Amino acid sequence: MSDLAIDxxxxxxxxxxxxxxxxxxxxxxxxxxxxxxxxxxxxxAFVTKTVTLxxxxxxxxxxxxxxxxxxxxxxxxxxxxxxxxxxQDLPQLAELPVPLxxxxxxxxxxxxxxxxxxxxxxxxxxxxxxxxSCPNVETGxxxxxDPGETDAAVRAVRNRxxxxxxxxxxxxxxxxxxxxxAAAGAGADAISLINTLKGMPLHPRTREPWLGGNTGxxxxxxxxxxxxxxxxxxxxxVDVPIVGMGGITSGSDALDFLKAGASAVAVGTESFRxxxxxxxxxxxxxxxxxxxxxxxxxxxxxxxxx
Amino acid sequence: MTDRTQCPPxxxxxxxxGVRRLGAYDLITARDPVGxxxxxxxxxxxxxxxxxxxxxxxxxxxxPRAFSHAAVRRHLGGGVELDFLLEDVGPGTRRLxxxxxxxxxxxxxxxxxxxxxxxxxTRPLLVGGGIxxxxxxxxxxxxxxxxxxxxxxxxxxxxAHAAATELFGGAAHVVTEDGSAGDRGLVTEPxxxxxxxxxxxxxxxxxxxxxxxxxxxLCAERGVECQLALESGMACGYxxxxxxxxxxxxxxxxxxxxxxxxxxxxxxVAL
Numbered sequence: 109m110s111d112l113a114i115d116x117x118x119x120x121x122x123x124x125x126x127x128x129x130x131x132x133x134x135x136x137x138x139x140x141x142x143x144x145x146x147x148x149x150x151x152x153a154f155v156t157k158t159v160t161l162x163x164x165x166x167x168x169x170x171x172x173x174x175x176x177x178x179x180x181x182x183x184x185x186x187x188x189x190x191x192x193x194x195x196q197d198l199p200q201l202a203e204l205p206v207p208l209x210x211x212x213x214x215x216x217x218x219x220x221x222x223x224x225x226x227x228x229x230x231x232x233x234x235x236x237x238x239x240x241s242c243p244n245v246e247t248g249x250x251x252x253x254d255p256g257e258t259d260a261a262v263r264a265v266r267n268r269x270x271x272x273x274x275x276x277x278x279x280x281x282x283x284x285x286x287x288x289x290a291a292a293g294a295g296a297d298a299i300s301l302i303n304t305l306k307g308m309p310l311h312p313r314t315r316e317p318w319l320g321g322n323t324g325x326x327x328x329x330x331x332x333x334x335x336x337x338x339x340x341x342x343x344x345x346v347d348v349p350i351v352g353m354g355g356i357t358s359g360s361d362a363l364d365f366l367k368a369g370a371s372a373v374a375v376g377t378e379s380f381r382x383x384x385x386x387x388x389x390x391x392x393x394x395x396x397x398x399x400x401x402x403x404x405x406x407x408x409x410x411x412x413x414x
Numbered sequence: 415m416t417d418r419t420q421c422p423p424x425x426x427x428x429x430x431x432g433v434r435r436l437g438a439y440d441l442i443t444a445r446d447p448v449g450x451x452x453x454x455x456x457x458x459x460x461x462x463x464x465x466x467x468x469x470x471x472x473x474x475x476x477x478p479r480a481f482s483h484a485a486v487r488r489h490l491g492g493g494v495e496l497d498f499l500l501e502d503v504g505p506g507t508r509r510l511x512x513x514x515x516x517x518x519x520x521x522x523x524x525x526x527x528x529x530x531x532x533x534x535x536t537r538p539l540l541v542g543g544g545i546x547x548x549x550x551x552x553x554x555x556x557x558x559x560x561x562x563x564x565x566x567x568x569x570x571x572x573x574a575h576a577a578a579t580e581l582f583g584g585a586a587h588v589v590t591e592d593g594s595a596g597d598r599g600l601v602t603e604p605x606x607x608x609x610x611x612x613x614x615x616x617x618x619x620x621x622x623x624x625x626x627x628x629x630x631x632l633c634a635e636r637g638v639e640c641q642l643a644l645e646s647g648m649a650c651g652y653x654x655x656x657x658x659x660x661x662x663x664x665x666x667x668x669x670x671x672x673x674x675x676x677x678x679x680x681x682x683v684a685l
Contacts, residue, residue, distance in 0.1 A: 136653025141423035176473030380650035384424035
C-alpha cells in the first residue's frame with residue numbers, strides 16, 4: 109500500500125488524481141447525483157471547464173464521435189463567460205471538498221491577463237490552468253504548440269497572480285518539450301499534458317465531416333501511448349511538476365504516467381464511462397507498493413534506440 | 415410524480431434476466447439490485463454490456479448508450495426490474511440485443527428530468543413514434559393508477575416496428591408509414607383529429623426528431639401544451655461532456671441534465 113498524498117505547487121493534495129479540464133461538471137453532477145457526491149468526490153483537486161472572457165455557446169451538434177478505444181469531441185468551449193462564472197459558479201465550486209483549479213483561455217494577451225487577474229484574485233481559487241490550445245488570433249499559430257507563442261502568453265500574465273500557473277500543452281506540436289521549456293522559463297509553475305489530438309471523423313454515408321465543428325479532438329485509451337511519450341519527453345526537459353493525462357483508465361495506467369515523470373495525473377474520458385472512476389483509480393494506485401520509488405526515479409529517455 | 419429521482423454516483427452492475435424479441439425491437443429485462451426503486455417516466459439510463467464491450471465491429475462500442483426505461487417493477491428479491499426497448503442500429507445496440515440471461519449489464523441511472531404533471535384542467539395525451547414509445551409506456555403505466563390518459567397515439571415505419579404496441583395492451587391508436595399495421599399515415603393526423611374533438615389536453619411525446627417537431631408545431635398552432643422527450647448522441651449522460659446539446663429558446667442546453675424532457679415552448683427553434 110502507498111500513501112498518495114502530495115504537495116503540488118504548494119497545495120496539499122490527499123492524492124494525485126485530478127479531473128481533466130472539460131470532462132466533469134461538478135455543478136451538474138451534484139444535480140444528477142445529489143450531495144452524496146461531495147462525500148465521495150472522485151478527484152483530489154477539481155479543474156473547471158475552460159472559462160473565457162465572453163460567454164460562448166460552443167459548436168453546433170453533432171459534437172461527439174466514437175472511435176476504436178476512444179472518442180472525438182468538438183464541443184467548442186461553451187461557458188457562461190468570466191463574469192457569470194465568478195458570480196454564479198464559483199460560490200458553488202467553493203463548496204467542493206478539494207482544492208479548486210480554474211482553467212482559462214484568452215484569445216489575445218489582453219484577455220488572458222484580465223482572466224488571470226480576476227480569477228487569481230479570488231480566495232476560492234487555489235491554482236490556475238492556462239488552456240493555450242487556441243490559435244493566436246493575429247498569426248493563427250496554435251499557441252500551445254509553439255515555444256515562442258507560449259513564452260509570450262505566459263510572460264503576459266505571470267505578474268497578474270502569485271498563485272500557481274499550470275500551462276496545458278497541445279499535443280499537436282512538433283516539439284512539446286520545447287514548448288514546456290518555454291513555459292517554465294516564462295514562469296509557469298507546472299505543465300499539464302496532453303490535450304486532445306486533432307482528428308476529423310467522416311459521416312459513414314455522406315463521407316462529409318461528421319462533427320458540427322468539422323474537426324475535433326481525439327481522447328481515450330487510444331491516445332495513452334502518445335501521452336506517455338510526450339510526458340516522458342517533457343519530464344526530461346523541465347524540472348517543474350507535470351500533470352499527465354491521456355486515456356488513463358486504471359491505477360496501473362496512472363502508475364505508468366508517474367513512471368514517465370508526472371507528479372499527478374488527470375482522468376477525462378474514462379469518467380464518461382463511470383463518474384466514480386477517479387476514486388477507483390486512486391484506490392488501485394494506492395495498492396501498488398512502487399508509487400514511492402517511482403516518484404524518485406530517473407526520467408525515461410525518449411531518444412530512439414538503435 | 416416528481417420529475418427527477420436522483421442517481422447513485424457510481425456505475426453499477428445489473429443482471430440480465432432476459433432479452434425478448436418484439437418485431438424489429440429487443441426488449442431487455444434486467445434486475446437492478448441496489449438502484450432507486452422510483453425512476454421517473456422520461457428519465458433514462460446509460461447502458462453497457464459488462465463483458466465484451468468494445469469487441470464489436472470497428473472495435474466499438476466504447477461509450478455507454480442512453481435509453482429511457484420502458485417499465486419498472488419492484489423485484490421481490492430486492493431492488494427493481496427494468497425493461498429497455500432497443501433496436502439494432504449500431505455496434506452498441508447490437509451487443510446489448512445479444513445479451514443473455516445472467517450476463518452483467520452496467521448501469522448508470524436514473525438520469526435527467528422526466529415528464530412533469532399535466533397542465534391544470536387538461537388530460538394527458540400520449541403521442542409516440544418508434545423507439546420513443548418506451549418512456550411513454552412507463553408514463554402510461556403510472557397514469558393508469560391516477561389520471562387516465564385521453565388517449566395513446568403511436569406511429570411506426572411498418573408492422574415489424576408496430577409490434578411494440580403489444581406493450582400497451584391494445585389501448586393505442588396505431589398508424590404506420592406504409593399502412594402494414596393500423597392506419598396508413600403519420601401521428602399528426604390522428605393527433606389533429608383528437609385536438610379537434612377535445613383540445614383540453616397536455617401532449618406527451620417521444621420519437622424521431624421530425625415527428626417531435628411536427629407534434630410541437632401542431633400543438634403550438636392549437637395552443638396546446640406539450641412535453642417532448644428528446645434523444646441525443648451522448649458520451650456521459652450526466653452533464654460532464656457537453657456533447658448532447660439541443661438548441662432551445664435559451665441557447666444550447668444539455669439533453670442529459672436540462673432534459674431529456676423539454677416543453678414545446680422551449681424548443682420553438684428548429685430541432
